[in-house]
Amino acid sequence: MNTRNSHRARAIVLHTLDYGESDRIATFYTREFGKLKGIAKGARRSRRRFANSLEPFSFTQVLFSRRGGGDSLAMVDQCEIIDHFPMIRSDLEKSVAASYLVELTGAFTVEGKRNEAVFQLLVDFLSLMENGPFRTGLLSFFEIRLLGLAGYEPILDRCSRCHVPLDAGRTFHFSNSRGGLQCSRCVSVPEAAPALSLGTIRSLLHGKALPARNLSRLLLSPRADDESRRLLVSFIRHILGRELKSWQVLRQLRQLDAINVDTC
Ligand SMILES: [Zn+2]
Incomplete structure (x- = not known):
C-alpha cells in the first residue's frame, strides 16, 4: 500500500532543522493531530510554498500528506502564516521566552497523540506575550x-x-x-x-x-x-x-x- 492521505492542520512550529541542501525538517504541535514531524522539501528555496512560516513558534496552517496515520514522517507540501508574532520576534527576551514555551511543549508531548488543550495553551500564551509586556x-x-x-x-x-x-x-x-x-x-x-x-x-x-x-x-x-x-x-x-x-x-x-x- 503506497497511498498518501492529505491533511490540513493549524499548527505552532516547535522546532526546525535544516536538512541537506534545501530541505527543512519541522516539528509542529497541531490542533488536529497533536505533535507532528514532517519534511518540507525545498523549504529553504521556495518562498511561494513556505514564505517564512517554518520558524520556531510561528502559527501556521500546514498542508501535509503521509502514509496511513500514526507517527510516520509527514511530507509538508505548503505552510501559510496565520501569525508570525512580530512583537515577540522584535524583542530578544520575548523571543527566547517563546522558544522556551515551544521547547517545553515538545519535551512534554509525544507524536501522534492529539490534545487540543495543549495547542490552545500555546496559542493563548504566545498571544499574551505578543500583546503585552513580558x-x-x-x-x-x-x-x-x-x-x-x-x-x-x-x-x-x-x-x-x-x-x-x-x-x-x-x-x-x-x-x-x-x-x-x-x-x-x-x-x-x-x-x-x-x-x-x-x-x-x-x-x-x-x-x-x-x-x-x-x-x-x-x-x-x-x-x-x-x-x-x-x-x-x-x-x-x-x-x-x-x-x-x-x-x-x-x-x-x-x-x-x-x-x-x-x-x-
Ligand atoms: Zn502533612
Missing part, C-alpha cells in the same frame, strides 16, 4: 498548566501526605519526588526544600485557574515570582532529567540584564 510569571503559569495537561499536575492545594489544607496553620515545602506539597509535620528533611510562602502557593493556584485572557492582569510579588520559578524549574528538571537549552539562555539573559541595571 513577565516571568507568565512562564510559571504556562508551566503549571502544561504540567497538568501532561499528567504531572503538582499538588498545591493541600499536603500530599496527610491532606491538611493550606489554612491549617502549618508551613509547606514542595517535594519533587512526591510531586506536591508536604506540611511541616510530614516533611522529612526540612532543609532540602525551603518553606514556601502561602502567597506564592495561592498565586500559582490562581494563575492555574484564571482564564488565559485575564492573566496579563495577575501580577506576582517579587517573592512569589522568585519562589515560583525555583519550584517549577526544579520540578521540571526532576521530571525531564535535564534543563532545557532555551531556559539556560533565558536565565543568562536575565542575569546580564541584572548586571546592566546594577552598573548603570
Whole structure:
C-alpha cells in the first residue's frame, strides 16, 4: 500500500532543522493531530510554498500528506502564516521566552497523540506575550498548566501526605519526588526544600485557574515570582532529567540584564 492521505492542520512550529541542501525538517504541535514531524522539501528555496512560516513558534496552517496515520514522517507540501508574532520576534527576551514555551511543549508531548488543550495553551500564551509586556510569571503559569495537561499536575492545594489544607496553620515545602506539597509535620528533611510562602502557593493556584485572557492582569510579588520559578524549574528538571537549552539562555539573559541595571 503506497497511498498518501492529505491533511490540513493549524499548527505552532516547535522546532526546525535544516536538512541537506534545501530541505527543512519541522516539528509542529497541531490542533488536529497533536505533535507532528514532517519534511518540507525545498523549504529553504521556495518562498511561494513556505514564505517564512517554518520558524520556531510561528502559527501556521500546514498542508501535509503521509502514509496511513500514526507517527510516520509527514511530507509538508505548503505552510501559510496565520501569525508570525512580530512583537515577540522584535524583542530578544520575548523571543527566547517563546522558544522556551515551544521547547517545553515538545519535551512534554509525544507524536501522534492529539490534545487540543495543549495547542490552545500555546496559542493563548504566545498571544499574551505578543500583546503585552513580558513577565516571568507568565512562564510559571504556562508551566503549571502544561504540567497538568501532561499528567504531572503538582499538588498545591493541600499536603500530599496527610491532606491538611493550606489554612491549617502549618508551613509547606514542595517535594519533587512526591510531586506536591508536604506540611511541616510530614516533611522529612526540612532543609532540602525551603518553606514556601502561602502567597506564592495561592498565586500559582490562581494563575492555574484564571482564564488565559485575564492573566496579563495577575501580577506576582517579587517573592512569589522568585519562589515560583525555583519550584517549577526544579520540578521540571526532576521530571525531564535535564534543563532545557532555551531556559539556560533565558536565565543568562536575565542575569546580564541584572548586571546592566546594577552598573548603570
Ligand atoms: Zn502533612
